[in-house]
Amino acid sequence: MAVFGPESFVGKSGRVFEIRNCDPSWVDLFIPFQETIAAETTHTLMVVGRPPAVERVERMWREWLEQPVNLALAVLDDRGHMVGHAIFMPSRSDDHPWTRHVGRFAMMLVREVWGEGLGKALLMILENHAKKTGIHRIEAEVRxxxxxGVRLYLNAGFKIEGTREKAAWINGQFEDEYTIAKWVE
Ligand SMILES: CC(C)(COP(=O)(O)OP(=O)(O)OC[C@H]1O[C@@H](n2cnc3c(N)ncnc32)[C@H](O)[C@@H]1OP(=O)(O)O)[C@@H](O)C(=O)NCCC(=O)NCCS
Known part of the structure; x- marks a missing residue:
């Protein structure tokens, strides 16, 4: 079962957060979180006016609790609001024997908590989780x-392996993405 926490995290400003695996019973917290992320940044795949189906998110969180590698994390603030989210999963869903050592992740935080050190903390939790579950290569994309984001990942030892040119079309402009990866023992 891929579960985590709850663990307390004290940000650089002294604010206290809780980091734990996403509980399907409070999926409603994800809706305002998704709306905020979509409005604040174009660096994720969250888009204004395109909310995810609650049932789909709830089902995913429930199913992931039963999966050894898939992990959905939430960061909650001291009001119980969701302010961060990170996901980790195998690179392929078919448990292929040749790629079982490869995992992928994504993370996002609302702007009001940027700079608290939560990005780094989430990355460390995901890396530890990878090690425990036999994943050695961790991959992601970053615009x-x-x-x-690029600074966070490079500081954490990720390498830029390539550029996906014009990988996204955002607000009338093409944007390139780096493919990044890190080997963990
Ligand atoms: C990317 C993101 C997860 C980083 O989270 P964060 O909480 O700000 O991360 P941290 O506080 O741990 O710090 C990240 C690094 O950014 C650096 N940083 C701070 N201000 C910066 C700036 N203006 N420009 C570039 N880097 C900056 C910090 O120095 C820090 O590195 P250091 O602590 O080693 O010095 C967060 O900004 C976010 O969710 N952004 C929107 C969604 C997103 O981009 N997700 C990632 C998609 S791949």
Whole structure:
């Protein structure tokens, strides 16, 4: 079962957060979180006016609890609001024997908590989870324009392996993406 926490995290400003696996029973917290992320940044796949189906998210969180590698994490603030989310999963869903050591992740935080150290903390939790579950290669994509994200990942030891040119079309402009990866023992 891929579960985590709850663990307390004290941000650089002294704010206290809770990091834990997403509980299907509070999926409603995800809706305002998704709306905020979509409005604040174009660095994820969250789009204004395109909310995810609650049933689909709830089903995913429920199913992932039973999966050894898939992990959905939430960051909650001291009001119980969801302010961060990270997901980790195998690179392929078919448990292929040649790629079983490869995992992927994505993460996002609402702007009001950027710079608290939560990005780094989430990344460390995901890396530890990878090690425990036999994953050695961790992959992700990050938009070239996403300076904060690129800095976070490079500081954490990820390497830029390539560029997916014009990988996204956002607000009338093409945007390139880096493919990044890290080997963990
Ligand atoms: C990318 C993201 C997860 C980083 O989270 P965060 O909480 O700000 O991360 P941290 O506080 O741990 O710090 C990240 C690094 O950014 C650096 N940073 C701070 N301000 C910065 C700036 N203006 N430009 C570039 N880097 C900056 C910090 O120095 C820090 O590195 P350091 O602590 O080693 O010095 C967060 O900004 C976010 O969710 N952004 C929107 C969604 C997104 O981009 N998701 C990732 C898609 S791949």
């Amino acid at each position: 070239v324009k996403n300076e904060r």
